[in-house]
Amino acid sequence: MGNFKISVLVLVFSLSLQTLTFSQEKVIDSLKNELLLHKKDDTTKVNLLNALSASYTSFDFKKSEEKAQEANSLAKKLNYKKGEARSFLRLGIQHRKKSEYDKAGENALKALKLYEEINNLKGINSSYISLGVTAYRSNDNDKALAYYTKVLNYSRKQGDLKQQASMLNNIGGVSYSKGNFDDAIDFYKQSYALREQLGEEKKGLGVLNNMGIICLNQGKYTEALKYFNKNLDIHRKNNNKDGIATATYNMSAVYYELKQYDKTLMLLEESLELYRELGIRHQISSCLINVGAVYADLKEFDKALDFMTESLSISKEVNDKGELSAGNFQLGDLRLLMNQPKMALKHYKTSLELSLSIESKISSCHAQIGLARAYVELENYSKALYHAQEGEKIAKKLELLPQQKMALGILATVYEKTSNYKKAFESHQQFKILNDSLFNNENIENITKLEYEYKYKQQLDSASIRELQLTKTVTATNKDLEESKQNYLWAIIGFLAVSILLGGVIFYLKFRNVKSETQNIIIEQKLLRSQMTPHFIFNSLSVLQGMILNKESKKSVVYLSKFSKLLRIILENSRDKMVSLNQELTAVENYLALQNLESESYKYTVKVDDTLDKSLFEIPPMLIQPFVENAIEHAFVDQKEVKKIDVYLAYINKKIICTITDNGIGIDSEKITKNRHKKSLATTITSERLKMLSNDLKIKGSVTIEDRQKDNEQGTIVTLVIPHKIRIK
Known part of the structure; x- marks a missing residue:
């Protein structure tokens, strides 16, 4: 099995997320009607165009950009600086979604200049937010933090709780990127507490997503899945394509860690299709690299190489150093599986250089462990030991249990190869303890239970909606029908009742099939835990230690x-x-x-x-x-x-x-x-x-x-x- 680590997406609040509501399709219809009725080219029309652009953000990026361009042209013609600045912010968001960070930054600066000319403080803060998100996406964490802090301080002076919640989440994202998990969790909790205070739990979905990512990195898979499922459920109900893509993308990482590759691929394919539709290039790159990692674990190396190469090409085009680091790391793992350790070493070194340049401790940890694995294959055990220890040091500090486990496994191998059997034994003991904590039966069964609950809830919600629609139909029909048509009505009701009954039977059969599949997974997991039990390994090593102490060198070698x-x-x-x-x-x-x-x-x-x-x-x-x-x-x-x-x-x-x-x-x-x-x-x-x-x-x-x-x-x-x-x- 390869030691691939597929990436996840941390959400930050930008202007697009601030304006997002959960009934956008109705809002869009309303704005389109207003625009049709409003024939005059004036500031009202500019405002309508900007509002329509904002509403399209999570559904149709192309239309969002078109409306922002229309608003920008009309605002310039009218010398309406506020509307022009707003349209520049909208255009900046679209460029950022396409990973065109230079253009995104230019548009945000144009907006800032216009807002400063008219002394519009709210607009100035919106510009700083846009500049901060752009800096964050281009891996300039220090600049992003400076912009976010500036807005946070202003919003505290003004008592603006909504903006405080958004900025606390964004600062949490920067802390996460730097590997400061405790700080990140603290900022996220503050953000979500403000959302609850405001009665805006739905707008706190991004915070829940980010909390889920931290749980995932710490090996708390059940908790991570709870956060991601909650996000996905709400985004599906509101047809928020961007939100659905993000939730399925992050959920795939949980199932990947559990080695459930069919589910991982299914979720990644859904996410990739949506990101292609929306044109979010840096996320297309992320999906491709993750799909490649799954195929590498499945030993389909040609497919894996194709996906990873395409991903790296996109990352280079958009100059996304974070994805370039992740891509090189994954290619390093792939080359190791293909028995090409020298090529793997080259990719791992590139990954480490990039991760250090963007101050990503998590990526640095992955790269250090990758280098250790490559040096083991090249039998350079002194360098393997150094990089494994460096990787373990970072993993311990960040509480990354999966990475600690990998590092300990490598250390056990290195110590064995260098005849340091005592340390090999100690490292292997620690490895087993971590492995058991990550893949215990309770953890697996909790995740299975959670999956049942989520699937059942979806089916139940759907059934409730159908029942409500049926009730409304029958009630309305009863009012309109004359007495002579009652028999006909009851025939319809009977037919619908039979249909619902048949639907229930089909649902039960499907549910039973899903349960059977999941039971198979649980049995496979139990087998892996039982097939080389810790007492056998420890007993074997104890026997070996006894032989060595008794100076039975030939027997111990055999x-x-x-x-x-x-x-x-x-x-x-x-x-x-x-x-x-x-x-x-x-x-x-x-x-x-x-x-x-x-x-x-x-x-x-x-x-x-x-x-x-x-x-x-x-x-x-x-x-x-x-x-x-x-x-x-x-x-x-x-x-x-x-x-x-x-x-x-x-x-x-x-x-x-x-x-x-x-x-x-x-x-x-x-x-x-x-x-x-x-x-x-x-x-x-x-x-x-x-x-x-x-x-x-x-x-x-x-x-x-x-x-x-x-x-x-x-x-x-x-x-x-x-x-x-x-x-x-």
Whole structure:
């Protein structure tokens, strides 16, 4: 799995957001009607054109710009400086949306000059806001902060709570960009508190979005999704395309972190389509780079490279240093996956230079970790150690749990490669603790529950609207119909009732299907957590430490080699839905050998019948290992005679049959000596997973566990029927 980090969008309040309402389509219709009735070329017409331009901002950028141009031309003709200045601000917003920051700044300065000439303080502040947003978008955080602070101080003197709320949010955005998360959260909370005081919670959506982004960066995925879902729900109801695009874009980052790539791509595609329609170039670039990151993780490298190259090209055209830094970082990760560490190193260095130039601590952290990974591949462990430590230092300071986890994983590898086993062990322990905190079952199930609630709420809202419309229709019709038409009316009502009932059945079936898909995801997550349990890793490292302390150097080298190989195979297999049968059996053999190395306590065999070509088949990973582990841990309690475990595979009646046989005490004896109701977690999860895989691959899978006593033999036999695919060579 690559260590890609897809970007998110922090919202700032500009003039366009200040004028945004949540019934814009009605406002647009009203303004268009007024404009049609107003034939005279006067200041009123200029004001109407500027208002119409503002209303179009979130729906149709082209029309917004056209109306601003009309207003500007008429205002100049009338020498109406206030209207002309307002139109310059509107034009500046459109240029900024197209990432034309120089033109955006020029228009804002023209507006500022005109407002100063007529001593319009409100207009002067609006100009400073526009200049601040433009500076922020072009990564000049210090200049943006200066403009925002100037407006905040003025609004406090005037007691303007609305403007204070907007500026506090914007200053929070600057703090976030600089990596000062505590300051950012403080500013966001102040902003939202003012919105609540004003009864304008809807206008605080941008603040909620930004709070969600901080939660995302800190690995608080459930909280992040709550904020983003709330934004998306309101923006969909009001058909705010810009808002929908932003919410879906940011939500995709949560699902990416959870490795749910289908949902990530679905959300990014919706966002990209809307941004293309709106012509917001810097966000088109962001979407493209993120889509590329997903395809890279899916090992579709050509697709990934195409998307990333297109993104970088747009970022260069608009001179967006933030996106250029992100793009180079993603390309570095891609080149690593393509086994091109020298090219990766070049991209990471460029990313670090750009992130330092715009003072982005988050981007610097990503780049430092990327450099460490590249140097590991190039076997330059001293430089890898330096950059991993730098990355971890920033991640700790900013409380970026996913980045801390990555840095610790790299440190564990570097320490292992440089024979510093104590530090390797410590780093790996910390890595596991962070990994478990990020991907615990409660976290995953909370997100699943949240997703259900959101989808169900959408369906419920839709059903309520339909019911209300139906009630209104029936009531209105009742008033108009004569007594002779009542039977006809009841027929209509009956038909509509049946339609609603059928709709409910369809909704239930769809909902059940979604639940089934999500259950599959949860089972996969549980498997990943159970397949290499912490106690096995820690026990293995403890055994290794004991060998080293006992100066059993040859034995420890063999043990370390097998442990590393097994760990690598299992981690590689865990990211794929299907793996070659040959690869899976190699993992099983390594596991048996490793567990047996310390005391050679049992004999084992892994045999494949001649009917089964190992190179021809693919099977789901980690189906056999849990049952082998059960045999090792539970089958040979107090057994003194020779212990044996045999794994045998054959291809019978177009089915892959695998048996795991031991000569231990037998499953029936185990039930007597242990709690009857206690089941192995790995065995339970594998059984659940087999049911899901059977449906997915259209090949029935099953597991049976029997005591060999019925065949007058000692021990237990597990029989697996494994769903499979035939590899296309």
